[in-house]
Every structure is written in C-alpha cells, then in structure tokens.
Amino acid sequence: MRALVAAAIVLGLATTAAADPDRLDYVARVLDATQALGATGRANLERDLYSAARTECRTTPPAVACLTEVAHRACKNDDRCELAADAAVTNLRAANDWVDQATRAGLVRASTDYRVALAAELHKRFAALAAELVVVDAPTPAAAIDRLCATRDRVVHACRAGDPACVPSLPWSRCVAALVWYVGGAR
Numbered sequence: 618m619r620a621l622v623a624a625a626i627v628l629g630l631a632t633t634a635a636a637d638p639d640r641l642d643y644v645a646r647v648l649d650a651t652q653a654l655g656a657t658g659r660a661n662l663e664r665d666l667y668s669a670a671r672t673e674c675r676t677t678p679p680a681v682a683c684l685t686e687v688a689h690r691a692c693k694n695d696d697r698c699e700l701a702a703d704a705a706v707t708n709l710r711a712a713n714d715w716v717d718q719a720t721r722a723g724l725v726r727a728s729t730d731y732r733v734a735l736a737a738e739l740h741k742r743f744a745a746l747a748a749e750l751v752v753v754d755a756p757t758p759a760a761a762i763d764r765l766c767a768t769r770d771r772v773v774h775a776c777r778a779g780d781p782a783c784v785p786s787l788p789w790s791r792c793v794a795a796l797v798w799y800v801g802g803a804r
Contacts, residue, residue, distance in 0.1 A: 644793055645759035650700035651801030659705075659802055662698065665691045666705050667732050678710040701801070707794035708739065714785065715742050715795075717778045738781070743799035746784045746792065750800075758800055766792035 654662060666687060674683035684706045692698035713721070716738050728734035749769065755761035766789045776783035787795070 641760060641763050644763045644797065645757065647700045647704055647793070648759050648762070648797050648801050650697040651704055651797050653697055654701050654801075656802060658698075659701070659798075662691060662702060663705050663709075663736065664732065666702065666709055670709060678713060681706075681710070684709065704794040704797045704801075707790055708798055711787075711791045711794070712739060714787075714791070715739055720779050720781075739795075740799070741781050742784065743795045745782050746787075746795055747799045747803075749784070750796070762793055762796045762800065766796065 651659065666684070669687040669691065670679040670684060673687060674680055676683075688699060688702035688706055692702055708715075712735060716724075716735065720738065721735070724734040724738060725731055749765055750758075750761050753761040753765045755764050766787070769792065770786040774784060774786045776785045
C-alpha cells in the first residue's frame, strides 16, 4: 500500500511538473526578446515603463490595462519588445511584493533616485531566485525557468521583512517574469 501511495505521489508530481508546450514556448520567446533588447534596451524599457506608470497610471500598483497601453506605446508595435515588456510590467506590478515597505522607505531616504535604487534591490532579489535554477535539470534555460516556477511553491515560503536573500512564494507569472528579466540580462 505504501508503495502504491508513493508511486501515486511521484506520478502526480511528474504530471504537475511537466511543461505545457505553449507555456514553455511563451517563456522561451519572452527570454529571447529580453536578451535581444540588450542592457541598454532593457534599462530604457524599464525606465520608460516606470515613468509612464507614475505619470499616467497613477495607482499603486499600476492597473494592468494602463500598463498594457503604456507598454504598447513604448514598444511602437514591436512584437519582441512587447514580449519583453510583459516581463517588465509584471515585475513593476510585483515590486511591492518583492521589496517590503520598510526596505522601500530606506531606499527613499538613502538614495537620490528611488527608481534606480529599487531596480538594484529587485536585481538582488531576482538573483536570489535565479540561484535556485542551479538545481533544476532542464534542457534549456526557458525550460529550467518554467520548471522551477511551476514547482517551487508547493511549500509556502514566508520571509522576514528586510531579508533580501529570502524569496517569497510567487505565482508562476511573477516567478517567470523575475527570472526572465534577470537571466535575460545576464547573457
């Protein structure tokens, strides 16, 4: 009986961890688009989206519809840019979940450019998540990102405020966006 239960659990985990081909294709395309922007293009897109979100969307976090329109305008109908913007927009909306209020307040007090300071803090946190990719066995970086994000939060990860090395539990989309932005910038 125990062997049967163990086999059922293993089969259930394997089924859950199997990548949906459309989802995996999407991750690969977003990763490719993010890499294609290069460091300058990524920084410009991130800056433009952040600035437009503050001046046009005027909510915290910015409304999805507003950010979608802002990204569409910023990318000027460039499909690859819009794919990369998907990750940037997701990260922008999730920034308050990644960086707690006390840390954000410290960034405001200690920096002359909050956006740059927040981007640096997010980069550190995304790096901590990216470190988890080391143990993922997958044939491509996109497959590793998808597999990690689909399986990592079977157990809830709670973090103490201000702990930049702790990566909280994340929905698949936020996990993928963070990793695509980090990995896409590391190449």
